[in-house]
Amino acid sequence: MDFEKLRHGTELIKRGFARMQKGGVIMDVTTPEQARIAEEAGAVAVMALQAVPADIRKEGGVARMADPEIVQQIIDTVTIPVMAKARIGHFVEAEIMEALGVDMVDESEVLTPADPFYHIDKTQFTVPFVCGARNLGEALRRINEGAAMIRTKGEAGTGDVSQAVKHMKQIQGEIRALAGKTKEELIMVAREIEAPIELVMETAKMQRLIVVNFAAGGVATPADAALMMRLGADGVFVGSGIFKAENPEKMAKAIVEAVNNYDNPAKLAEISKGIGAGMKGISVDTIPVEEALQERGW
């Protein structure tokens, strides 16, 4: 085989992988059995984790990358892509996940950050990365570091979709506000939001992020997933919402169908019938700021 002719890990290949996930649902799983349920339901990928965010929140302590043994088992079980989380700034955890054959690394605020100042230099990896963002500046800083996909941070493990809505609208509002600005005004915006000027200008021109933008952090029902799609998300991550629901199989299938039918209320009504209760969840209002996961990352 002549591998010299093949170019691996280029920006096109990394961003292209993220684009193939569009219109899909990525589900958090902690066991091979859960991964199989997700694949069967029609998930486009699974996120392999030690514990779902709702449990990480409950247990406290330092949350780290998942046990490589479990990640390996999940990779061996399903044929769809497997993603896994690394701590913010923990490039060695990311390297370990890449070595295992994980298809995308989530540098995630759900885990305890490993670096108080810097995120991972994602351009150094062959594997693509997804990162969370609450606003345009954060999104563009992550893209500048090499992220191939952005997702809203929302507030993971709560089952409360309000923060995902807030972050999606924030990013889109900031992009809309770039339209019609002169070059010098865009330079001013770049300084204010602490983002590279080239990316600000490209975003202004395209009127969307240059990589796909998924919704995450609190999506718990088919209606939540459809809401995020209606707000312009390219796809949806569902964390605790599936395996903390009363009937994970039904909930997983319903959320996949809801994302495909997000603009059809009559169909959404059918899809939402008889699927059992969603995760109980916690209202974001009751979470003290110092316990909010979205505050992690810079």
Add this chain to the structure above:
Amino acid sequence: MVFLMKIGVIAIQGAVSEHVDALKRALAERGVEAEVVAIKHKGIVPECSGIVIPGGESTTLCRLLAREGIAEEIKEAAARGIPILGTCAGLIVLAKEGNEQVAKTSQELLGIMDTKVNRNAFGRQRDSFEAELDVAILDSPFTGVFIRAPGIVSCGPCVRVLSRLEGMIIAAEEGNVLALAFHPELTDDLRIHQYFLNKILNC
């Protein structure tokens, strides 16, 4: 009202907008007016003069194509001779037979092409690549973008092999149906979309 030709892009999941854009640009390039529609539900495929099945996750595509009732419509369109282009996951969906990876997920393939496919024939995402390809229908190399790409392992006598890489068939044609293991919609090169439009316009 003037009848406007419709070309449909199956919009269940994956690189849908990229194919819609590429088709629109290809149509503009040759000055042909046609409507490019994204298809999520049944009832639209029978009105189309050409169908694109884009890349994405083939398990998701196959399940939802069946659940939404689009799978049968595509089979009927293919039988009527409507040109169909399948890229990446689309190449899997079109096949008659899959390897054990495909069988494991009990995907229902459409069986439109007499091909046997291997899912993720080139490995996982870290093995994904770009490469310059010789494609029989083009007179100079084409940049192929391979993302967890499938390959055709074997095919029937009616299938014309258009390109091979590392022992896999990566582009093939069977009458009105064209299948590619790579993603022409991710590059600016419109030659393959133009070739597909030729098929539609000469139909």
